[in-house]
Amino acid sequence: MSSTATRPDTSYLLRKLHSFTGILPVGAFLAEHFWSNSAALVSAEKYNTVSQELQTIPFRLIVEWAAIFLPMLFHGGYGIYIWLRGKSNVSAYPWVGNWLYVTQRYTGLIAFAYIGWHLYTERWLTHGRSTYANVAADMRNPWYLTFFVVGVLASSFHLGAGIWNFLCKWGLAATVKAQQAAGRLGALVGVAFSVVGILIIISFRYDWHPFSVYLPSK
Amino acid sequence: MAETKQVIVKVKRQAGPKEAARWEEFSLKWRPSMNVIICLRDIAENPVTRDGKKTTPVTYDSNCLEEICGSCAMLINGKARMACSALVDQLEQPIRIEPMSKFPLVRDLAVDRQFMFESLKRVKAWIPIDGTYNLGEGPRVSPEVQEKGYPLSNCITCGNCLEVCPQVNEHNQFVGAAIISQVRLFNMHPTGAMNKSERIAAIIGPGGIQECANAQNCVHACPKGIPLTESIAEVNRDAWKQALLSWLVG
Numbered sequence: 001m002s003s004t005a006t007r008p009d010t011s012y013l014l015r016k017l018h019s020f021t022g023i024l025p026v027g028a029f030l031a032e033h034f035w036s037n038s039a040a041l042v043s044a045e046k047y048n049t050v051s052q053e054l055q056t057i058p059f060r061l062i063v064e065w066a067a068i069f070l071p072m073l074f075h076g077g078y079g080i081y082i083w084l085r086g087k088s089n090v091s092a093y094p095w096v097g098n099w100l101y102v103t104q105r106y107t108g109l110i111a112f113a114y115i116g117w118h119l120y121t122e123r124w125l126t127h128g129r130s131t132y133a134n135v136a137a138d139m140r141n142p143w144y145l146t147f148f149v150v151g152v153l154a155s156s157f158h159l160g161a162g163i164w165n166f167l168c169k170w171g172l173a174a175t176v177k178a179q180q181a182a183g184r185l186g187a188l189v190g191v192a193f194s195v196v197g198i199l200i201i202i203s204f205r206y207d208w209h210p211f212s213v214y215l216p217s218k
Numbered sequence: 219m220a221e222t223k224q225v226i227v228k229v230k231r232q233a234g235p236k237e238a239a240r241w242e243e244f245s246l247k248w249r250p251s252m253n254v255i256i257c258l259r260d261i262a263e264n265p266v267t268r269d270g271k272k273t274t275p276v277t278y279d280s281n282c283l284e285e286i287c288g289s290c291a292m293l294i295n296g297k298a299r300m301a302c303s304a305l306v307d308q309l310e311q312p313i314r315i316e317p318m319s320k321f322p323l324v325r326d327l328a329v330d331r332q333f334m335f336e337s338l339k340r341v342k343a344w345i346p347i348d349g350t351y352n353l354g355e356g357p358r359v360s361p362e363v364q365e366k367g368y369p370l371s372n373c374i375t376c377g378n379c380l381e382v383c384p385q386v387n388e389h390n391q392f393v394g395a396a397i398i399s400q401v402r403l404f405n406m407h408p409t410g411a412m413n414k415s416e417r418i419a420a421i422i423g424p425g426g427i428q429e430c431a432n433a434q435n436c437v438h439a440c441p442k443g444i445p446l447t448e449s450i451a452e453v454n455r456d457a458w459k460q461a462l463l464s465w466l467v468g
């Protein structure tokens with residue numbers, strides 16, 4: 001057979017790239033971001049040390065654009081394109097998978113709006129040098145606080161459902177049993193991210209540092 | 219004795235693809251084990267609407283009356299199903315009957331499923347056994363493959379899986395779950411496997427497997443209980459290996 005006959009359509013490659021970027025680097029970055037921000041649960045100083053560490057990585061701009069901003073812009077932009085080419089019918093067929101299909105789209109859009117705003121307030125306005133005090137001050141605004149909560153929940157849900165989608169759509173979970181297990185894994189990730197995200201928000205809002213017990217006593 | 223039980227049926231009528239659609243309501247005499255095809259036959263026998271107006275028999279497709287030919291798929295109370303196995307006693311009344319929405323309308327409830335047959339041709343959904351000379355016996359099919367393949371071979375090309383799929387619509391040419399499942403069936407057959415890469419090449423073309431977004435409606439709607447989500451996942455795995463890795467590992 002000639003090699004040209006096996007060449008995939010561009011739409012195939014873009015869909016696969018969209019799917020892949022959802023996990024790597026976008027999903028992985030979300031995990032890293034929640035992990036770094038958990039430092040607030042220890043203490044404000046620990047948080048400032050961790051964020052300064054990240055703010056001073058070498059080649060910072062290149063890393064940020066190549067590993068975070070561009071993949072996220074692509075995933076979000078192409079995600080909206082995919083959304084527009086689908087035609088939801090969940091009212092006629094209210095099955096769980098069909099609900100997840102719809103929710104995947106809305107949570108993606110909410111996450112996109114949230115992340116854009118979050119970047120503006122915590123990165124742009126602070127010139128990339130945001131501190132514990134900056135974030136804690138923002139959380140005192142009830143509108144900001146609400147947006148933080150909604151954004152964290154939407155991102156967590158989107159990643160959890162996305163992991164399920166990813167495992168099914170690459171044929172890594174193929175049998176019905178494996179797909180059920182993938183669903184449970186996705187649910188676990190979604191719940192875990194939601195819980196950790198909310199704990200971090202509480203930490204900033206109420207100056208609550210439960211892991212400060214780890215610190216050497218003065 | 220109380221007056222005889224009636225069945226109220228509303229049918230969406232349309233004389234042709236470009237004509238205006240209208241609803242007609244019929245009141246039919248109830249009979250035991252009545253299904254939707256019997257309703258349509260009763261209307262044909264006496265095409266008079268509930269309010270006494272004379273009309274024409276409803277155009278629809280059906281043949282086997284036992285869920286094996288695949289021709290009678292339609293929307294019954296808003297859901298894609300086979301009319302011959304839709305029992306009146308299990309349906310809420312008035313029973314609303316409409317044509318499927320994802321295929322071009324011919325007339326009334328009859329639609330044109332040519333798109334599915336063209337897609338089957340595109341993916342070479344057959345086993346090539348003819349040559350210009352005698353090809354001899356093919357390899358034996360292992361019982362394991364037989365067992366997996368048999369349920370897939372039950373597809374009746376009814377189109378329910380396309381009708382319920384949010385990704386099958388006028389914005390793209392997605393071939394739908396049935397076709398992907400046939401790719402799996404013919405690729406798993408030892409003779410069919412000789413054309414495996416051609417089938418995969420077709421299914422990663424425009425309107426191919428990439429359009430699936432895993433809503434998984436297809437598997438709920440299939441009257442034959444075909445494990446469509448499993449088929450899609452299996453073909454997806456072969457697809458990315460061929461599409462993304464063949465330039466590396468051949």
Ligand code: HEM
Nearest residue numbers: 019022023026027076079108109111112155162165166431
């Ligand atoms: C927090 C940032 C985000 C993360 C971690 C993320 C992650 C993921 C993952 C893992 C998937 C599954 C991949 C797959 O379908 O195979 C996915 C799918 C999807 N994402 Fe995102 N995503 C994010 C942001 C967005 C944004 C901003 C949008 C824009 C609306 C979006 C729209 C979508 C859509 C529509 C799908 C489904 C694709 C399909 O059905 O084929 N995502 N995402």
Ligand code: SF4
Nearest residue numbers: 373374376377379440
């Ligand atoms: S896979 Fe099932 S629903 Fe789809 S066409 Fe075949 S029999 Fe009908």
Ligand code: FES
Nearest residue numbers: 281283287288302
């Ligand atoms: S008449 Fe053949 S499937 Fe219904």
